[in-house]
Amino acid sequence: MASLVGSRVERKEDTRFLQGKGRYTADINIANQTYAVFVRSPHARAKIKSVDTSKALKSSGVVGVLTGKEIAEDKIGGLIAGWAIRSEDGSEMKVPANPPLAKDIANFVGEPIAVVFAETLDEAKEGAEKVKVDYKVLKAVVDPAEAMKSEAIHDGVDKNLCYDWLLGDRKAVDEAFAKADKIIKVDLINNRLVPNAMEPRACVVDYNTASEEITLYTTSQNPHLSRLVMSAFGGVAPENKLRVVAPDVGGGFGSKINVYNEEIVCSWASKKIERPIKWVAERTESFLTDTHGRDHVTHAELAVTNDGKFLGFKNETIANLGAYARVFGTVTPTYLFGPCATGVYVIPAAYSNVKAVYTNTAPVDAYRGAGRPEATYTIERLVEKAAMELGMDKTEIRMKNFPTQFPFKQTLVHTVDSGDYVAGLEKAKQMADYAGFEARRKKSEANGKLRGIGVSSYFEACGIAPSAAVMSLGCGVGLWESAEVRFNPTGQISVFTGAHSHGQSHDTTFAQIAADELGVPMENIDVVHGDTDKGTFGMGTYGSRSLTVGGIAIVNACKKIVAKGKRVAAKMLEVNEDEIEFKDGEFVALKSNKKKTIGEVAFACYLPGQRDEMKSPIPEGDEPGLIESSFFDPANFSFPAGSHICEVEIDPETGNVKVEKYTAVDDFGRIVNPMIVEGQVHGGIAQGIGQALHENTQYDETGQLMTASYMDYTMPRADNFPEFNLGFTCTHATSNPLGVKGCGEAGAIASPPTVMNAVIDALGGQEISMPATAEKVWKACKSIKKSNAKAA
């Protein structure tokens, strides 16, 4: 039987999605449901003097109005920071309380203050307008670079500083810098982005007054984790009385990791008003209140020798957490960022210092890549600038500093198990026709255009786990993953996973894996996820972990199925277990060549007996049934890597940047479904190009979000991109039995510096910040023209 792993299998989930049969949270309606509308702060920072709900309560169709006062009285807990980070001086990070409904002070525009439930959505909206909140507006802190000099926005958080974190050795770095021929410096802003999953957040809650169970349908990347947080920290209901279902979810990109105010409030309120509740965000609510991404201000330096050897690296970053620290908010700019900031290079000495600050803006958390795009942007801008200043070829300087031995002990934290960075860059050069660039540049020049080429090489630590490692770094939970493989008596198989698919194609890839392990057609396998009443437990999907952690749990559970099957088949075939071979779904007695299919064995496991004969195929010590589970905790992160090359052409008359060519060569270890992996890379690159050229989240000085709709925030469109040219190299991961590495975030990690390096190359080295919009580029072109004229 041919292996399904490695094949371009069409997706099982497509048949429903393509016919409008997907079932997203907003598609769910429950009889007798009410509609929720939230009253949100219009101010970035304001004291809440009073909330008057009397008029709203009398409004037509209004069933109930709840505020921060009631939620506090019921002792419902707030939103949490998932990782505890310690400052360089050993002190613990400072985390302000984040109640689900603000009672005394609002800290960003959009923060919920009260909620109105009504018979119809229109009536709920009207009711919400009648809630009168008396605010005392305070001066907002908006700019992260100024936050430490501004008035503290939270009690007990001096200088608005959550932590001042250091990773690495300052003294060793100083010594390395003292030996350098040249110090390369960059000042960078990693622009704030809104993840913008196409499905806005939503929740539907149903409280069963008989069983006292709450069912929460929600747009979550990790329903079990949501249940845990809402139960353990929110106190909404005990875990056994809370069912969280994340049905089809329309994209996440990190923004649906957090448990949000609305889910806690609606779950709590459903029990209070004894009615089901439906809430669906409008797009502007998503812009205002979904967690945002990036938002770093960085100064970084690279110490080099004249012949292009790297000696030392330092990075001083201010990271904006927004108003509150959320689940991955504090780890994203530290352990997900700092260790990767030395990139794919041997750099003997390095440190990363990060000051995380609170501002009166929406909370910032993980967004596709989470910390690693910021890290890669930092080092890859430095490396490209070093090549330029040393007059070296940009690929040669990289090759010169790549490690050639694996495992590679990276400077700051990670031991990278496998890779071949030289092969990746060589392949990318060849595919991009790197050698032919000069001719293309001249051709563009002849047409009055500026052409530039940019390179970046990256590695990243993903497949987020292992538990012992992440908990030692401050994570509040273990990041293993679970699976259960349930062989039904008639031969169909349900595979339960704690991972969650919101575009990642688990229905297909996980079925491919299980089909190979069990030797059955993948049509016989259903992958089940997203419901805490079905799967045992799970940590969900983020950090490119589904396959490398969750997929391996499935493999291991399947192996247990086969092991038990072998014991049962041996008894059925009356041979010793070691005389049985399992191949292509059949247990074969090697000597006699007698066989039992895995389906027959499963059937026997459930019906272990026959009429008129006291004979069971279940060996002594085994139990009936054929269900196995596994909790997989890998030995290490997975470390995908690669090199990307981009060519842009700039029209100096308009400042318009056109991405002419984009080549990506990635090493994801063994690939389960190349079609799906290519799709993940395409999407990641597009988001990265979006960051580099189009997207920007803009608050004004009072903390109003100026880019709160698709009319103001530039979402990349189909005509912003060329056809991406993808290639792969393959070194197997050693930390898991499939040899796989994560692929979901790589594109978004590698592409921003690749594109920006190309833009800056086209501009003759003139620095420009992301997004390189036509306006900025046009201004840069004009200033180049001016300085050229002066020089002449």
Place this chain on the structure above:
Amino acid sequence: MTKVTLEVNGKKVSKEVPDHTLLSVFLRDNLNLTGTHVGCDTSQCGACVVHVNGKSIKSCSTLVADVEGSKVTTIEGLAKDGKLHPMQAAFKKTHGLQCGYCTPGMVMSAVDLLQTKKNPSDQEIREWLEGNICRCTGYQNIVAAVKEAATKM
């Protein structure tokens, strides 16, 4: 309240609705055709695209009263006799969708493109889809799907 009568996916429907009811709301809430999605409320993202009298329109910014008497086709009405429309089959073959949320609008928009122009170039496809935002795919496999469908339609 207004009484609207129209033909949706070949079936005549007649309902009494508030005057300001949007076509997207009518399809989703009154007819339970939840394949038509709403992604932005400002007519930018295109997740809500359906056909009215054969032409693609954004149902989130169309009053249902304005299309009284029209023939409306939604994503649910595209497959015939249990067989995927060539555009749906092409999206599946080229992996033109991931989370599936923008997909109904994307497919309806793409079908209209091929009705308007038989063999569009890559650039023409990309420009046509300007009003449909996808956050997952980077559009490459969507363009491939439209080209694939063009050979079958």
